Amino acid sequence: VTMLRxxxxxxxxxxxxxxxxxxxTLHVRMQRHxxxxxxxxxxLEAHSRVSWVNYPGLKSSPYYQLAGKYLPRGxxxxxxxxxxxxxxxGKKFICSVKLLSHLANVLDAKSLVIHPASTTHQQLSxxxxxxxxxxxxxxxxxxxxxxxxxxxxxxxxxxKKS
Numbered sequence: 001v002t003m004l005r006x007x008x009x010x011x012x013x014x015x016x017x018x019x020x021x022x023x024x025t026l027h028v029r030m031q032r033h034x035x036x037x038x039x040x041x042x043x044l045e046a047h048s049r050v051s052w053v054n055y056p057g058l059k060s061s062p063y064y065q066l067a068g069k070y071l072p073r074g075x076x077x078x079x080x081x082x083x084x085x086x087x088x089x090g091k092k093f094i095c096s097v098k099l100l101s102h103l104a105n106v107l108d109a110k111s112l113v114i115h116p117a118s119t120t121h122q123q124l125s126x127x128x129x130x131x132x133x134x135x136x137x138x139x140x141x142x143x144x145x146x147x148x149x150x151x152x153x154x155x156x157x158x159x160k161k162s
Contacts, residue, residue, distance in 0.1 A: 022108070029109060029145055034074025036151060037143040043152050044081050049089075049159040051137060054080035078106060079141040087136035089162040090115040096158035099150055100141070111144035111151050 011019065034057075041055035053060075056067035057075035067075045083089045093115065094102055100113040104120055114120065116134035129135065143151065 030074060030077075032145040033077035033143060036145065036148040037077045037079055037141075038075070039148045040141065040143050040151055040155065041079050043155070044079065047156070047159060049084050049162060051082040051084050053082075077143045079143060081139050081141070082135070082137040083139055083159070083162060084137070085162060087117055090137060090139055091118050092162040093139060093158045094118070096161040097154055098157075099146065099154035100158075106142040108142065109145050111146060111154075112142040114140050116140065 037055065038057045041053055041058050044050045045053045045058060045060065055061060055075065055078075056063040056071070058064065061067070083093055085092075094113060097113055100111045101108075102114065103112045104114050105112065116138060117129055117136045121129050121132060121134040124132070124134070126136070141155075
């Protein structure tokens with residue numbers, strides 16, 4: 001079970017077909033993913049319910065210079081952030097999102113969110129979770145191509161409920 005969870009199962013032919021369909025348009029979508037992610041990261045960095053944000057496009061990131069050098073057209077769509085209130089706040093946040101989908105995959109056309117401490121890493125002890133980076137406050141976003149104001153509004157209302 002552990003190996004299956006960590007590595008995943010082999011794709012069925014139909015799932016492989018669907019994967020390839022999405023992969024074919026990824027290069028077209030990436031500009032929008034990156035633009036949206038930057039705006040969401042800036043929003044999160046200024047939010048009172050957020051303790052930290054990990055996104056290489058932010059000037060506050062220790063990877064900002066490297067990201068500008070190696071990723072000049074955008075720093076990706078994945079954002080990590082710490083929600084004030086820890087584990088319980090993270091669970092409430094996940095239950096409160098409406099537009100974002102609660103899924104563990106990344107780079108779908110739609111925005112996705114996960115709270116690893118209460119989902120993918122819940123079987124680990126708190127020390128093991130921390131060792132993997134899945135701290136109780138950690139939320140991971142995969143920002144999609146929806147209207148960025150809709151994404152931000154959903155995140156904001158969920159943060160206020162957490």
